[in-house]
Amino acid sequence: MVNTTSVNTLMAALTDTGRDSRRGGYSRPVYSAAELELREWFAAEAARRGLAVETDRNGILWAWWDLPGSGTGTGPSAPERRGALVTGSHLDSVPGGGAFDGPLGVASALAAVDILQARENDGTLLRNRALAVAVFPEEEGSRFGVACLGSRLLAGAIDPRKALSLRDADGNTFADVSRANGLDPDLMGRDDAALGLIGDFVELHVEQGRGLNTEEFTDSAGRGPAVAVGGSVLGHGRWRFTISGQGNHAGTTLMADRSDPMVAAAQLIVAVRQTAAAQAGARATVGRLEPVPGGTNVIASRVDLWLDVRHPDDAVTAALVEKIHGQAQKIAAFEGCSVQLTEESLSGTVHFDPALQRSLEQSATRTVPDAPVLATGAGHDAGVLAARVPTGMLFVRNPSGISHSPEEYVEDWDADTGVLALADVLQDLL
Ligand code: HGY
Ligand code: MN
Ligand code: MN
Numbered sequence: 001m002v003n004t005t006s007v008n009t010l011m012a013a014l015t016d017t018g019r020d021s022r023r024g025g026y027s028r029p030v031y032s033a034a035e036l037e038l039r040e041w042f043a044a045e046a047a048r049r050g051l052a053v054e055t056d057r058n059g060i061l062w063a064w065w066d067l068p069g070s071g072t073g074t075g076p077s078a079p080e081r082r083g084a085l086v087t088g089s090h091l092d093s094v095p096g097g098g099a100f101d102g103p104l105g106v107a108s109a110l111a112a113v114d115i116l117q118a119r120e121n122d123g124t125l126l127r128n129r130a131l132a133v134a135v136f137p138e139e140e141g142s143r144f145g146v147a148c149l150g151s152r153l154l155a156g157a158i159d160p161r162k163a164l165s166l167r168d169a170d171g172n173t174f175a176d177v178s179r180a181n182g183l184d185p186d187l188m189g190r191d192d193a194a195l196g197l198i199g200d201f202v203e204l205h206v207e208q209g210r211g212l213n214t215e216e217f218t219d220s221a222g223r224g225p226a227v228a229v230g231g232s233v234l235g236h237g238r239w240r241f242t243i244s245g246q247g248n249h250a251g252t253t254l255m256a257d258r259s260d261p262m263v264a265a266a267q268l269i270v271a272v273r274q275t276a277a278a279q280a281g282a283r284a285t286v287g288r289l290e291p292v293p294g295g296t297n298v299i300a301s302r303v304d305l306w307l308d309v310r311h312p313d314d315a316v317t318a319a320l321v322e323k324i325h326g327q328a329q330k331i332a333a334f335e336g337c338s339v340q341l342t343e344e345s346l347s348g349t350v351h352f353d354p355a356l357q358r359s360l361e362q363s364a365t366r367t368v369p370d371a372p373v374l375a376t377g378a379g380h381d382a383g384v385l386a387a388r389v390p391t392g393m394l395f396v397r398n399p400s401g402i403s404h405s406p407e408e409y410v411e412d413w414d415a416d417t418g419v420l421a422l423a424d425v426l427q428d429l430l
Contacts, residue, residue, distance in 0.1 A: 004114035007419045008412045010107040011099065013041060023096030025406030029143035029168075030092045031177050038091040038103065042135055045110050049117065051133065056194050057187040058153040059178060061135040062086075065113060067127060083199035084130040085429050087112070087422065090139030090150075090381060098408025100206035102139060104396065108204045108419045109133040115423040116430070127430045129199060136381045143168045143177075145238070146345045151381035155388045156190030157347075164188065200356055200429055201391040203230075203382040204422050206410055210401030211374040226417035227367070228374040229360045230393025233383035234283075235317055235349035236310040241268065241328055245337040247293070247301025259336030261303040262291055264328075267335075271327040272307060275320060282320055283310040283377060306344070310377060314348045350383040353390035360392045363425040367417060378403070394422055 018034025020027040028034040039061060043053045046063035053063045070080040089105025110133065119125035136154075141147035144166040152158040164175035164185050175185040211217075211228060218224035245261035269286045276284035285308045291300035307324065311317045325341050332339040357373070364371045374395060382391040396410055396418035410418075 004118060005111055007104070007107045007111040007415045010045065010110055011103065011415070014038060014099065014103055014107075017041070018093065020096050023406075025096040025098055025408075026093045027095045027097070028091065028093040029095075030138040030149075031143070031181050035092050036181075039135065042091065042106060042110075046133065049110065049113050051113070055182070056154075056191060057183065058150055058189070058191060059137045059181065059183050060150050060154060060194070062194075063133040065117075065131040065133075067130050070130070081130045081132070081197045084132050084197050085426060086132045086134050086198050086201045087203065087426060088132075088134035088136070089203050089205060090136045092138055092140050092142065094140045094142050094404045096406060097140070097404055098206070098402075098406060100398070100408050100410050101208065101403055102205075104206045104410060104415065104418075105204045106133070106135055108396075108415070108422055111419045112423040112426055115419070116427060119427065125427055125430065129430060131426065131430060132197075134201075139381055141238070141345065144174045147236075147238070147379050148347075148381050148384045149174070151384040153188055154191050154194060155384055157384055157387065160185075160189035195388050198385070198389045200353075201382060201385050201389055202356075202360065202394070202422070202425055202429070203380055203391070204394045204396065204418055205378075205380060206403065206408060207374070207395040207398045207401065208376065208378040208403035208408075209398075211372070212395065212397040213399060213401060217370070217372060224397065225368045225370045225372065226397045226414035227364055227371045227421045228395040228397075229357060229364055229371055230352055230376060230382070230395060231357065231373040232312075232352065232375045233347075233350040233380055233386075234310045234312055234375065234377045235314045235347060236308065236379050237317060237321070237346035238344040239307045239309070239321060240342045240344055241265075241305050241307060242340040242342070243268070243303045243305070243328070243332055243337050244340075245301060245335065246299070248299040250297040250299055253299060258299060260299050261332075261335070261337045262300045264332045264335040264337045264339070265289060265303040265305050267331045268305070268324075268328050271331065272324055275323055275327065276309070279311070279316065279320060281311055281313075282316065284308070284320060284324070312349050312375075347379060347383065350386045352382070352386060352392050356390045356392040359428060360394065360425050363428040364394060364421040366424050367421040371421070394418065394425065
């Protein structure tokens with residue numbers, strides 16, 4: 001009899017991996033020692049459940065629960081795997097991120113497999129298809145700058161040459177780092193064989209926002225549904241502004257003689273906030289700014305800053321970026337600087353497969369009767385894969401709604417409820 005393991009027990013095993021003492025929270029960039037340690041944890045937990053663990057040519061981990069009596073021929077070509085049900089998420093994090101963004105979906109998938117294997121053993125589950133738990137690399141884009149890099153490569157949503165030439169802060173290319181982790185860059189990119197195996201993809205994820213905690217869903221005691229079904233993923237993009245001025249000495253350069261890109265950057269960041277605040281539903285953020293050379297007694301010669309803009313309407317996102325670019329040009333000119341804009345990634349708003357969403361609503365509400373359907377402002381691999389296969393999401397309540405921060409949190413009982421809902425969703429789809 002498979003003994004089921006609580007998702008909280010599985011998550012507890014990750015508590016010390018990739019802790020960031022300077023930022024707080026966790027820093028687990030793709031292919032860092034911390035993320036590789038989590039990959040090993042996942043492979044060991046999957047093997048303990050008798051799942052066949054494989055790494056595909058894009059570095060995506062697949063743990064296969066094959067149909068009974070399936071041929072031993074594993075690998076993506078195994079015919080019995082066609083139309084499989086796939087669940088999972090990511091293990092990499094943002095710098096100083098929370099414990100749940102990504103790992104909760106992976107740990108919940110493993111805990112749901114325990115429940116489903118117990119149901120198959122006692123005859124209450126008869127499966128018509130294989131199940132796989134997938135782990136996608138570089139979902140956060142924290143090391144190489146493009147979010148959902150693994151699922152974009154799989155789906156053909158990024159030119160592999162662009163992906164492979166991306167560099168991390170130390171100048172390592174994604175090609176070199178992939179090669180150092182056993183992949184062949186020449187084989188990376190759209191993988192129709194692997195995609196052809198996916199019948200449906202369902203991702204469980206910590207809720208990033210307070211949708212489940214609004215008055216609409218919570219009672220006077222603050223109790224509310226632990227789970228929501230995903231309806232859509234907000235379109236989002238990332239742009240890099242390079243503002244160039246005149247590097248100089250902080251002590252010998254009079255204020256009137258300066259072309260200081262840091263001053264231009266500061267004004268631009270305020271303009272970004274004002275422009276987005278004036279547009280209903282828009283989000284625009286500058287979370288990363290890198291002055292060159294970055295000395296205390298040095299007027300910067302250049303400042304790179306990254307803009308993250310999101311809105312339900314892709315045309316509004318484009319118009320916001322255009323407006324902000326115009327503001328940047330004016331501000332830079334006034335400061336005697338120049339500015340260059342580079343689009344680094346862009347994804348349109350995604351609405352999940354309606355039939356799969358209805359199935360998730362029916363199944364999830366067995367465990368969580370009042371589970372609402374919520375949009376998410378965060379990007380996900382499920383959002384990228386939606387262009388190629390039917391995908392859906394479940395969100396688990398996060399009391400504060402805070403994410404991409406050490407304060408991200410999920411109550412144990414909500415996490416357990418999320419697993420039960422996921423198990424029911426997967427069972428009905430199997
Ligand atoms: O940026 C995002 O929305 C996601 O967490 N990668
Ligand atoms: Mn995530
Ligand atoms: Mn995230």
